[in-house]
Amino acid sequence: MDTESPFALLLIAQPTLRRRLNLAVMAALDKRIGTRFTIGGMNADDTGAYIKGHVGFASRSDPIFSEDTITVIHLESRGYPRTINDLALAALMATRSTKSAIVDQSAAQSAVSEFSE
Numbered sequence: 001m002d003t004e005s006p007f008a009l010l011l012i013a014q015p016t017l018r019r020r021l022n023l024a025v026m027a028a029l030d031k032r033i034g035t036r037f038t039i040g041g042m043n044a045d046d047t048g049a050y051i052k053g054h055v056g057f058a059s060r061s062d063p064i065f066s067e068d069t070i071t072v073i074h075l076e077s078r079g080y081p082r083t084i085n086d087l088a089l090a091a092l093m094a095t096r097s098t099k100s101a102i103v104d105q106s107a108a109q110s111a112v113s114e115f116s117e
Contacts, residue, residue: 014082041079044071050081051088065091065103072108076115087111 011017011033018038021030042050048070055064065073069091077083088103090111095103 044074047074047079047084068105069103069108072105076112090114
């Protein structure tokens, strides 16, 4: 049993796991991790395609998000899909409250300020 590793475990998680592994209580587990890989955020073009793809899944072919809005969402989310989803949804809700047809930069800024609190 000393020559083989009888147990292998894959830890796949959100970025919060990396922060938790840095805690002193997790030092023993952190030392036993042999390989680490982190996926970074998407670039601006991929973020735009991601948002437009999700709008397409909702059977909408017309543009709902302005390019300025996509830029604001990308910069604030750093390209991470979960944050993109949260910001886009909040911007959609802010736009709905103003009865506008297009999600503009002010709605995106409203969403960003809501999530930064």
